[in-house]
Amino acid sequence: MNDSRRFLHSTIRSLIACGCLAWSTGQAAASQVKLSVQLAKPLLVANKKQTTFLKAGLTGFELKKETDRAPVNVSIVLDKSGSMRGNKIRHAREAAKMAIGRLNNDDIVSVVTYDSVVRVLVPATKVSDKDTIFAQIDRIPANGSTALFAGVSKGAKELRKFMTKDRVNRIFLLSDGQANVGPKTPGELGELGASLAKEGISVTTLGLGLGYNEDLMSQLALKSDGRHSFIEDATQLAQIFNEDFGEMLTVVAQEVEVKISCEPGVRPVRLLGREGDISGQTVVTDLNQIYSKQEQYILLEVEIPATSADQQRSIAKVDLKYSNLETKTTDRLSSSVEARFTQSEKLVAQSESKEVMITCISQIALENNEKATALRDLGRISEARRLLISNGAFLDLNADKYDSSFLRNYGLLNSFSAQNLDAENWGAQRKQMRYEQSRLSQGAQSFRNRAGVKSQEQLNRIVQKQQQQPLLQKTVPPKQKK
Amino acid sequence: MRPKLIAIFLIIVFVPLGFLAWLGFELARDEEHRIRMKFHALFDNTLQTRNEAIAGVVQDLERELLQVLELPPLEVQQMSKITMSRLQAQQGAGKSPYVSRKLTDPDIATLRARVRGGRLVKQMFVMKSDGALLFPTTDGTETRDERDFLDRTRSVWETGIIFGRNTDNPSNSTQALNVQSSAQFFNRSSDHGWHPWFWGNGVNLIFWRKQANGLVAGVEVDRMAFLSRIIAELPNTHPANMQTGERGTNLVEQPGRIVLKDAQNNAIYQWGAMEGNTNHVAAISVVAPLSMWSLNYFRGDGFGSIRTGAWVNVSVALVAGTLLMIVLALYFYRENTRDIREASQRVSFVNQVSHELKTPLTNIRMYAELVQTEFDGLENPSQSSREGLGIIVNESHRLSRMISNVLTFAKRRRGGVKMNPREQSPDEIVRATLEHFRPALDAKDVEIEFEPDASDSLAIDGDFLEQILGNLFGNVEKYASDGGLLRVTSNHSNGQLSIDVSDHGPGIPPHQQEQVFEPFARLSNRLSDGVTGTGIGLTISRELARRHGGDLKIVPSESGATFRLTIKGASA
CATH class of the missing domain: 3.40.50.410 (von Willebrand factor, type A domain)
Known part of the structure; x- marks a missing residue:
């Protein structure tokens, strides 16, 4: 209980800090890119070396008039x-x-x-x-x-x-x-x-x-x-x-540079879905642009050293620099994130940020999806299919957990992909998967369906219908009939 | 006459024509060769221009890279002991010696910022004067890209190369790949330079520059960025020929295709609307440091069109020459035959007129002779009337001779002279003919001598004989009356009648003795002055003699001219 209150306090504090930062730029607040830095779990298990995900989200501001573009x-x-x-x-x-x-x-x-x-x-x-x-x-x-x-x-x-x-x-x-x-x-x-x-x-x-x-x-x-x-x-x-x-x-900002400086002891492990330079405690990555009202994010896996309970620890500082196309200025923003530690596993679970988790899961699913593509390229069709199906199940499970229609849809797409690995359909399916992968790595929250698939419901029906058929029917190559 | 003329005609036309054709073809071939050489020079020139453009781009890029390598003085610091011991543990004893010094963190940050921002920069490095790399290092702070760079460039470092220092052993570096013209780029005394090396599927470039403290900083050039920048500066294909493969109308407008090829001979970039790459006309290698690339010029059948052009010209010239030659030949032919044509026109006219004249003339002669006979019966005829009557008779005789000559000539030309032989005494005919001429000859004081020795009758055409004799006597009267003598001797032996007609006139020069028998020939203007005649008398006479199985020719004589007429009788 005590822990949760402290967590609340810290959250409020950081929110106020963010607000101040926003105020400091004055009336132009509406024309600023929004930077939000979050941990997947702001409350971490104490006395244990662990990894978690840090998400730096960049959202483009809204254009006042369309002609302002x-x-x-x-x-x-x-x-x-x-x-x-x-x-x-x-x-x-x-x-x-x-x-x-x-x-x-x-x-x-x-x-x-x-x-x-x-x-x-x-x-x-x-x-x-x-x-x-x-x-x-x-x-x-x-x-x-x-x-x-x-x-x-x-x-x-x-x-x-x-x-x-x-x-x-x-x-x-x-x-x-x-x-x-x-x-x-x-x-x-x-x-x-x-x-x-x-x-x-x-x-x-x-x-x-x-x-x-x-x-x-x-x-x-x-x-x-x-x-x-x-x-x-x-x-x-x-x-x-x-x-x-x-x-x-709708591009509102360009030449975007994001620098994440991890505090001493915190080790950046890897970036998910995006490329960047990781050198020592510093991670630098560039984005060419930020679109209006679209969030793009940098997802960084960090390793956090064992910390005793009730301690508060600064995790990282994020510096954002970009060229603002509306004000024609180079703007800088920074934000930092900290974690608290507790013995209570339950509180840790409760603190989990749904938003960050959804992005994490989608990026992990993306990696699996890419792996499945590679397997299929090697001709290992059944392995690829199994991976896609389990990826779909993984996404479906988490869609329930985090109540995310995006994860559910992506799960459907994975299941759908699993049904189209045969030589006849693979050409088009691979192209669709590459499209989905490219969009997902850029933080997209929705995809265009393949031609002929009009809506998500239709896709759902197709996948369900296909899943009812025994899988083997598709895996047995027609050669064996001889 | 005809075939000879045709032969001359053909020679006149075709000999110069053949010569002209040979000259034309030689000329066309020469021209073609010359144009070909010219075009080759043009092609080489075009490629050279492009090469210079590439050199320009390379210079621009070099300037850009020099700027990237314009670094603040780099500081070298000792590595921390902890790092060193960790490295020693990692690398073990047998591995290549680790670097115990490194750049300061701000310097490293500067370099990384340049890598991130430099559009031509794939990676950067800093080398100590002893060849050891100070950046990037494998001390655990390197980024993944830096590690990849070290893996990629291992072959470069393993040669022990030290940029900016003389590495005399050429096998130490891959620069041996380059032709010598690129020496300037690898000038050891220079403070910057290129270094190519092969990795992946193509040549890669390192550009280095000396720094303070004896350090060398270098850039691994982003191959694709470099290539893309060069391509951007090379010409586009003109959008006018949207259909690739469309042909321009002439050689200059149709630029063919220029292809930039890499060391493996693969096309990197090409421009020009011509498709097919049929004719490889020129190639040069690209300027250093890209000398393993080549620029290639391809043309379609452009040379074919040069050939047809020249050949068409030659053919046109030949046709024109032929026409000219034919016109010329015709002109000369017409000039040559005009006299003959004019004469025959005259003959044909005279022939027509003669026909019309013949009947009235016969009447005039008949009645004039009748009147003459009546005159002889008169006791006291008027002397002047008698002479006048004689002249009428003589002139009408001469006129009828002329007419019969013309008619015979015309008939001869139509091939219709018919013999009508009859038994009669040649001497009688000679005497009768002489009698006809007597009054005219008397008037010119020409004495007549006749030595007859052919009184035996012979089957001959009396009319023709009379005509021949008339012509001969007429000629004496006309041309040789000055000699004052007409001497006729006849002889008859073995059925061969021979009659000589001589005069003491000016005679005929030997070289013209055959010419007088040609139709319309006259000996000279001098001779023909004031003398009339058709110019066919001797021609007709010889013709008629030959039809009698004899001949008419000129025989040598002491003075004047002697014509000998020989005639064979139809029966012996």
């Missing part, structure tokens, strides 16, 4: 290789035009197409004469092979022409094929993405159809802190393109 500098890089022929190129043209239609005079757009060579169709220009741009886009035919690396490089070059800190610099890459001219491995394209991220350029990759390399496209997006989407059917192209395009228009 930061101007964008966007390069649309379109694959016009032979495989895009027909419906795909037509939808791609429509999607690009629709997206550009949403821009206004302050924005800058360029359009780059690539097949075996790269053409800069519309060099970086202010979006004042949309008709001319549209006319150029309408001319795009489809033929040739796929110089993806060069296409992105040229898109980046167009962005560099108008690169300013107060713009959102973004490449939209649409491809339906394998890169086959120039660097072509996911690793190499990931490296390109990472180097572009250093310049403040993110690449949003849209994989169209079933022919593209999802590893390459998701790596390029993740390493550059852009989005990756899977567009199974060309008719969805305009819609998904525009969702991602619209999200870009």
